[in-house]
Amino acid sequence: MAKLASLPVRPTQVGPYVIEDLLGRGTHAVVYRGVHEALARPSAVKVLAPAIAADADFVQRFHHEAHLAARLVHQNIVTVFDTGVTDGLHWLGMELVDGTVVEDLVRAHGKFDVGSSLRIVRDVAKALHHGASRGILHRDVKASNVLLCRVTGESKLADFGLATEVQPRGTRNDDGSEIGIGLGTPKYVSPESALGRPDVDVRSDIYSLGILLFELLTGVVPLRGNNKGETVLRHLRENVPLPGTLVPSLLPDIDAVVAHMTARPPKYRYPDAVALVADLELLISGQPPRRALAIAKEMARRKSARMQAPGRRRATDR
Ligand SMILES: Nc1ncnc2c1ncn2[C@@H]1O[C@H](COP(=O)(O)OP(=O)(O)OP(=O)(O)O)[C@@H](O)[C@H]1O
Ligand SMILES: [Mg+2]
Numbered sequence: 001m002a003k004l005a006s007l008p009v010r011p012t013q014v015g016p017y018v019i020e021d022l023l024g025r026g027t028h029a030v031v032y033r034g035v036h037e038a039l040a041r042p043s044a045v046k047v048l049a050p051a052i053a054a055d056a057d058f059v060q061r062f063h064h065e066a067h068l069a070a071r072l073v074h075q076n077i078v079t080v081f082d083t084g085v086t087d088g089l090h091w092l093g094m095e096l097v098d099g100t101v102v103e104d105l106v107r108a109h110g111k112f113d114v115g116s117s118l119r120i121v122r123d124v125a126k127a128l129h130h131g132a133s134r135g136i137l138h139r140d141v142k143a144s145n146v147l148l149c150r151v152t153g154e155s156k157l158a159d160f161g162l163a164t165e166v167q168p169r170g171t172r173n174d175d176g177s178e179i180g181i182g183l184g185t186p187k188y189v190s191p192e193s194a195l196g197r198p199d200v201d202v203r204s205d206i207y208s209l210g211i212l213l214f215e216l217l218t219g220v221v222p223l224r225g226n227n228k229g230e231t232v233l234r235h236l237r238e239n240v241p242l243p244g245t246l247v248p249s250l251l252p253d254i255d256a257v258v259a260h261m262t263a264r265p266p267k268y269r270y271p272d273a274v275a276l277v278a279d280l281e282l283l284i285s286g287q288p289p290r291r292a293l294a295i296a297k298e299m300a301r302r303k304s305a306r307m308q309a310p311g312r313r314r315a316t317d318r
Pocket of ligand 2: 026144145158159
């Protein structure tokens with residue numbers, strides 16, 4: 001497991017916030033429960049770890065991305081309030097979510113039931129749509145960035161645009177270039193993001209969300225390697241397995257949605273989060289996911305055409 005961030009001493013005040021308790025720690029930052037003193041508003045305060053704060057590029061991106069994320073106001077997105085630097089501590093104030101991180105729930109209880117899995121992923125897809133419609137990608141969709149609200153049962157996506165850099169050094173593509181310099185977390189990284197392609201779009205977030213859906217339905221993340229580099233390579237080279245292969249009780253309709261979300265070439269994925277939400281709503285209401293099934297049928301048709309004309313396939317594949 002990655003080393004978690006820490007601060008030498010727990011701060012008592014960070015910018016406008018009075019710090020109360022520790023909420024959690026990530027690899028780059030420590031998150032506290034605090035109160036905005038002037039507004040008396042309970043908040044979550046993220047403080048960058050000193051080792052990370054020494055990286056000027058990271059710090060610049062942290063503040064820049066916080067400004068972008070602060071534009072997003074949506075019920076399925078953790079709202080960013082403000083950001084700043086006080087006594088050398090780089091901080092970000094955000095909405096305090098009364099709930100649990102989905103990653104902790106999977107760790108404690110294993111897989112979710114199908115209905116809950118679909119509702120969580122539907123909520124995150126709505127959040128992605130809101131961001132994408134304002135030109136902001138998430139770039140780090142994963143179980144530890146989704147919070148399930150205790151009272152409403154809704155999910156909220158945290159850390160919009162606050163992507164972390166992946167650098168499994170020494171792992172190279174066939175052409176010798178280094179892989180994994182894109183943004184995201186290896187377990188959830190889309191192939192195009194792993195390659196560091198500059199033109200990634202919301203379909204990359206949809207891929208990561210497909211990995212999360214697989215994880216919720218089965219209790220495990222697919223395509224794990226022995227280290228970060230190996231995991232990234234598997235996302236580049238292998239298809240995501242169908243969750244039904246691990247949990248046979250899952251309907252083929254669900255497999256079709258996961259397959260469509262996680263197709264390796266982005267052009268075979270849902271084109272946007274709206275199309276994904278539509279299929280998820282259908283599944284939630286017990287109906288077949290129209291788009292995923294149509295794509296699955298088309299793929300099967302192409303595969304059978306290729307099987308019937310192997311000679312032609314070699315010629316056209318070049
Ligand atoms: N807005 C929030 N409200 C309540 N708790 C939060 C909030 N944001 C973060 N947390 C808690 O803080 C923990 C650490 O969050 P953080 O974003 O720093 O790390 P992470 O997403 O787990 O991983 P990474 O290492 O990639 O940053 C979360 O797991 C969660 O328990
Ligand atoms: Mg996070």
